Amino acid sequence: xxxFDSPYILAFLLIIPLIYYFHKKARIRKKNEAIKFSNLAFIxxxxxxxxxxxxxxxxxxLSLVAIGLMIIGFANPHIPLEQTKEGVNVVLVMDVSGSxxxxxxxxxxxxxxxxxxxxxxxxxxxxxxxxxxxxxxGATTAAYLSxxxxxxxxxxxxxxxxxxxxAIGDGLSLGIxxxxxxxxxxxxxxxxxxxxxxxxxxxxxxxIRYAKANNIQVYTIGMGSNNNVLxxxxxxxxxxxxxxxxxxLQAIANDTGGKYFKSVDDKTxxxxxxxxxxxIKREKEETNIKDWFFFAALLALLIQIYYRYGKGRILQ
Numbered sequence: 001x002x003x004f005d006s007p008y009i010l011a012f013l014l015i016i017p018l019i020y021y022f023h024k025k026a027r028i029r030k031k032n033e034a035i036k037f038s039n040l041a042f043i044x045x046x047x048x049x050x051x052x053x054x055x056x057x058x059x060x061x062l063s064l065v066a067i068g069l070m071i072i073g074f075a076n077p078h079i080p081l082e083q084t085k086e087g088v089n090v091v092l093v094m095d096v097s098g099s100x101x102x103x104x105x106x107x108x109x110x111x112x113x114x115x116x117x118x119x120x121x122x123x124x125x126x127x128x129x130x131x132x133x134x135x136x137x138g139a140t141t142a143a144y145l146s147x148x149x150x151x152x153x154x155x156x157x158x159x160x161x162x163x164x165x166x167a168i169g170d171g172l173s174l175g176i177x178x179x180x181x182x183x184x185x186x187x188x189x190x191x192x193x194x195x196x197x198x199x200x201x202x203x204x205x206x207x208i209r210y211a212k213a214n215n216i217q218v219y220t221i222g223m224g225s226n227n228n229v230l231x232x233x234x235x236x237x238x239x240x241x242x243x244x245x246x247x248x249l250q251a252i253a254n255d256t257g258g259k260y261f262k263s264v265d266d267k268t269x270x271x272x273x274x275x276x277x278x279x280i281k282r283e284k285e286e287t288n289i290k291d292w293f294f295f296a297a298l299l300a301l302l303i304q305i306y307y308r309y310g311k312g313r314i315l316q
Contacts, residue, residue: 005076005288012071016064023060059304066300073293087127088186088280089145092117093175095193095223096159097136097166102194104225105266110161112266113192113223117156120190120273121149129185131178132156135171136164137199145178167200168193168248172207172218180214187216188280190273191252194223196245204248211256218256219276220249223263 004010094113105112121130130152131145143155172191179187189211197204211218224244246262253260259279263269 003078005078007075009071009075013068015071016068019064019067055307059307062300062304062307066297066304069293069297069300073290073297076288076290077293078288087125087129087147088188089129089131089179089182090120090124090280091131091133091145091175091179091187091189092120092156093133093135093171093189093191094142094159095136095166095168095171095195096134096162097195098161098163099166099195100223101161105223105269108161109194109223110159112269114156114159116266116269116273117190117192118153119270120277121153121156123274123277124149129182132159133171133175133178134159135167135174135200136162138164138167139170139174139200141174141178145181165199166193166195166197167202168197168245168252169202169204169207170200172204172252173202173210176207176210176214176216179216187214189216189218189258190221190276191218191249192221192223193249194244196243197248204252208252208255211252216256217258218252219258219261219279220253221261221263221269221272222246222249223269225264 094110094117096110100108100110100113102109117132124130127147129145129147130143130149132141132143132152132155134140134142142159143152146152168191171193172189175189175191179189202210222244246260250260252258259276261272261275263272
């Protein structure tokens with residue numbers, strides 16, 4: 001939808017009908033005065049020949065068009081155009097806690113997640129930026145936000161599993177900070193986790209509010225299997241299984257305008273990352289078009305000059 005940075009300036013467009021009104025009134029008065037006198041030469045002088053009269057009208061209208069275009073230009077009009085210049089900030093927030101070493105994915109959950117994330121990074125456009133945050137008991141930066149996709153992929157491949165717990169809120173918050181580090185770009189976070197948030201200083205609810213405050217869309221991926229996955233045994237010999245907190249991941253996605261995906265194997269994980277890449281919508285950027293109106297006004301003035309002084313010009 002077209003908008004204006006200074007819409008109040010458009011009020012000056014009201015001058016145009018006023019000018020037209022007084023111009024028409026003056027022409028009528030001139031004709032009436034000519035008819036009032038019986039001198040034929042005076043009437044011809046006042047009314048002028050038809051050809052010259054039409055030219056005068058055309059020149060007058062060209063002046064009105066030029067004035068109107070300039071007023072619109074001064075109001076700074078802008079229209080939404082597809083954003084291709086600025087691109088999108090895409091931050092991958094990846095769980096590297098102990099449960100990501102489970103081998104229900106080939107060769108492990110973390111390695112499968114890294115491989116699938118690489119597909120997404122390679123699919124980004126040239127002016128998109130990518131970055132990576134990892135989290136377990138805390139969160140850290142694995143790759144700074146950069147347009148150099150090859151460098152980001154190199155950092156991605158070097159990510160190693162940890163033994164800590166799962167601090168989803170900390171990871172998401174650090175991802176928000178990274179996504180916001182380069183302004184004036186659409187911001188998207190893709191958060192992958194296979195566990196329950198049970199560590200960190202920032203709760204998932206606090207991170208959701210932080211994401212909404214920064215206008216960041218978060219896609220979430222829950223990584224799990226159709227069957228229970230044994231991670232090991234506790235001190236008492238009780239089996240420990242991987243648990244996926246889908247409710248938290250769904251809440252993060254729903255509250256930030258993103259979407260939740262459930263992965264159950266390597267193939268579905270690849271498809272999820274491909275779908276996310278295709279679903280990232282480029283925002284429409286407000287582009288100032290005042291120069292278009294100034295150019296059109298200049299063109300109207302040039303036509304007027306040519307009409308007045310060019311071929312078949314009016315002799316004053």
